[in-house]
Amino acid sequence: MKKILQLSLGIITSVGGFLEIGSVTTAAQAGAQFGYKLLWAILLGTLCLIFLIEMSGRLAAVSKHTIVDAIRERFGFPFFFFVLLGTVLVAFMVLVAELGGIGFALQILTGIRFPWWALPVSFVVWLLMWKGTFSLIENGASLLGLVTVSFVVAALRLNPDWTSAASGLLPTLPDDDKSKYWFLAVSILGASISPYLTFFYSSGAIEDKWDRTYLPINRVIAAFGMTFGGLLSMAVLIVAALALRPKGIQVETFQQAALMMTTALPKWGFYLFALSMLFACFGAALEISLAISYFFSQGFGWNWSEDVEPSSDARFAFVYTLIIGFAAVPLMFGVDPIKITMMSMALTSATLPLAIVPFLFLMNDPIYLGKHRNGWISNTVVGVVILISFVLAVVSIPLEIMGG
Amino acid sequence: MKRLLFATVILLVSCKPPTPAEQMDAILSWVGSAIVLGNGWLRHTTPDTYTRQTLTLSHDQLRQIGAELLKSPPATIDSTELDGALTRSGTHLARMAQLVEARNSPGFNQVLDSLELDQKALKQLSDKIESSQ
Amino acid sequence: MEVNVELLIGKKVHDADGNKVGRIEEFRVTETDKACTLDAYLIGASALIQRLSAWTLVRPISRALRSSNVYSVYEVPWQDMDLTDPDRPKLRIAKADLRRAR
């Protein structure tokens, strides 16, 4: 009975926590500019994420190690440090983008510009980390995040042509604007396969003291939670394709993105979008701050838990305090969150192999996982998707920087 | 190493500023946003401040991109016609922002109608540029 | 003499005649009551794979690539290693006299 409750809670939290500024912005841009053509990127990214999440939960349940614990132990400090450097830098950029997303949502609601929101928003995020517990953060933020389901409602009300939508699930070449197309594909992959999500998930499994009996639950949460989450991203893309594209609206700014639900849901569309972004980015900001703190604490072997007083895990608390404080700075100077989002999503793709390749090694380690180690399917799916994302990123990021 | 340098040079050469067609798309995107937004405001479903700010933003963007475009207007279209259409829609956008502040819905409605005409004119120009490429 | 084990990892080893042997990757020890004594140094690429516990992943790949490369792993008993200069570990014997583990 308790496990059924945990199961449904797990699925709900992964659905509520799935969308964030990266997935919304990339899907909205893709839909507005290329119609259904880029749906395949969401499909591919979500498929890979399902495997990664299942793997990180399995590692935690069987070996009682988070991914970061295991990377440090198996590959040693020098290698770990480079993984830390790359991953944390990118995650920090994503955190800036999420805080910016909250600020922008507040800007369109109140009219006060987002740089003014940077400090208060960071403070509230920090305060919740300082005072809150793990389950409050995970469950509270994702329950609020369920408002993002309104994208599905909007998509259904626009009566999409399902056959042409389905044809978007297979990759096709664009007629024009090839560099933008591939750059968007890379950003979508980066937004779907966020490594911080796997760190967060495996740390959560340790905080909740998972053991082998959780393996089936883990599998179901990964499969259903991430599938539903991926459907939300697809809904955003479909809404943008049907509401913005026919009117020639591209999503260059957040203000334009805010119009996407007004066609399907005239009365509440605007406010639903603003609230979706507010809650989704808020939840993501909490998760990323936690994930970065976990990364340091586990890697260096400090005491870490979101459920004890800050003075009992001082360095853990110090890391998120510092990180959230720093993240507010670029926003106060008015750095455009949409630009940061697009760049950080593409960079996520480019740096994926850094954390995921060692992770694949760990998942085949008989010492950690015994008979629960990866089969060839998991290895192949993750390996191939990571390779694709990496190659696309390396090719398209320079093109986008030069061309844009 | 040589190959790498060669590739970089190719990349740098192939990098070019946005084409006139892309600039027209951007302009139409902002005009389109303003129209959707205007309709929303008339139905009282978007807040005043956001509407006004976004209309002002559209106006600024239109002026900026328009000025860039007019520096080297494409030969296939009449540049005075383009200038006229851009100026008219710019004026309408600015006017709409003012009317939101004054909460003058009937007046806003009228200007919105004219903006939709501007959109058609701009769309025709854009199609001409695109077909000539 | 005190030596830092973590700094020996990855150091190139030469034999008594100055021939390259490989890199130190691993140390085999015996734990007895309250003490830990060194048995052997493991040198070579296979020692690295073993240290990363990566055979389950590497073996099928090398088989698929039909690589006939036999990865070398040398097991150097503690008596045969000269650590007078920890930055330049040397063998006291010739490479040919070394025992190949596995």
Add this chain to the structure above:
Amino acid sequence: MHLVRDVLDKKLMDREDCPMGRVGGLVMHVGESGPPRVTHILVGGPTLWMRIHPALGRLSSALGQMWGPRRKEPAKIPWSRVETVGREVKLDVEGKDTGALDWEIWVARHIIEHIPGGGSEEEE
């Protein structure tokens, strides 16, 4: 047992099962006769950076003299204190006495406890 795979970089737990860092380095005594013996476990700071590059190690010890708990020597735990080597390395010591937790305590005292809600002023 293998030193790199099974000991180095493993988490250290003290007598009360409190984490006290990870095995950053191992000191081995090489004598004239008899096999080399592992004598100490090193924790923290300069030991770690030294593994990436000697210059980073020196920088880290120099900075450590200017700021923080200002420990002269890295925390060193005799191997005789090792209870078991398994998923973690379990030690028969009091974490606070080894110096491995100096930074944790310093950050708690000098930063965290000055922020309202940071927790108890005095432990123990």
